[in-house]
Amino acid sequence: MNTIHLAQQSPGSPLRHACADCASHDWCLPAGLDAKQTKLLDCLTVHERFIGRGGSVYRSGTAFHSLYAIRSGFVKSTMTLDDGRERVTGLHMSGELIGMDAINTGQYMCDAVTLEDSSVCAIPFDELESLIRDIPALQQYLHRMMSREIAHDYGVMLLLGSMRAEERVAVFLANLSKRYAARGYSATRINLRLKREEIGSYLGLKLETVSRVLSRFQEDRLITVQHKDVEIKDLDRLNRMVNHHDAHPRASRQAVRVVAAAPARVQPGLAKIIAPPPARVHVTPDLVF
Incomplete structure (x- = not known):
């Protein structure tokens, strides 16, 4: 068995809390693990690390050493396109792991x-790699996280490409609702965090289209909107919009096939440690975003 020595806390070093004491432990690495x-x-x-609003967790092109668990706050992931435009590729909240x-x-x-004052835990990947050999449940957790990464990369373009603007925004809102509810917050009162143009970038829509759809949802008494605060007035109807796949069954099936066949994006040396699970990965709104 590999031995990992407990690092000593030195004066002035970043604050370290026990994983068991973290409010996000039910969704982070401890999920599914016993006390030992x-x-x-x-x-x-x-x-x-405590990072103020607009601060960087990591930058594109910098060397990879750590995965980052979001302890509190919200983080967006972005890529810069060849023409200089910024494309939002993800919205992450407490308990979620980024950098995979x-x-x-x-x-x-x-x-x-x-997107706001946040705290993240930097987890050295070389140490995590050693530890997961001894904790199968931790390996299974990483399987699930990698499955979500694969589903995002190979499924989101196919699914969003077949959805109307209203469906894309509905999926976005329903997903936020479920993620808020899973953390003990209201499922019907959410803060978007992202600006309208960032939501459009994320969903492949123009700013004007996002604003128009939100206004239409408000006129239809589906939601009320005040700046970035959204109250979902009819959650059942919103979920019915998300679960209605008649408009894009072919794309959904194609996305499932592509995701199921996609290899895990790991280095050869890690293949035996973080091997992809054999089961099919089904793409759903919960998994895509």
Whole structure:
């Protein structure tokens, strides 16, 4: 069995909290682990960083050393296109793990920027790699995270390409609602965090289209909107819009086939440690965003 020594906290070093004491432990690395296994996570040399709004978690092109668990706050991931435009590729919240797209290349593929004052835990990947050999449940958690990465990369373009603007915005709102509810917050009162143009970038829509759809939803008494605050007035109707696949069954099936066949994006040396699960990965609105 590999031995990982507990790092000593030195004066002035980043604050370190036990994983078991973290409010996000139900969605982060400890998810599915027993008390003894969770205690082993505290042997990792994890550094907690406090980052103000608009601060950088990591930058595209920098060397990959750590995965980042969001302890509190919200983070967006973006890529800069050849013409200089910024494309939003993800919206992440507490308990979610980011940086996995860098495992294969050895460098981060996008920018991760905080949308509000946030704290993140930097988890050294070499230490995590050693630890998961001894904790199968942790390996299974990484399987799920990698499956979501694969589904995002190979499924979102197919699914969004077949959806109308109203469906895209509905999926976005319904997904935020479920993620808020899973963390004990209201499922019907959400803060968008992103600006309208950022939502459009994320969903492949123009700013004007996003504004028009939100206004239409408000006129239809589906939601009320005040700046970035949205109250969902009819959650059942919103979910019915999301679950209505008649408009894009072919794209949905194609996305499932592509995702199921896609290899995990890991370095050859990690293949035996973080092997992709054999089961089919089904693309759903929960998984895509």
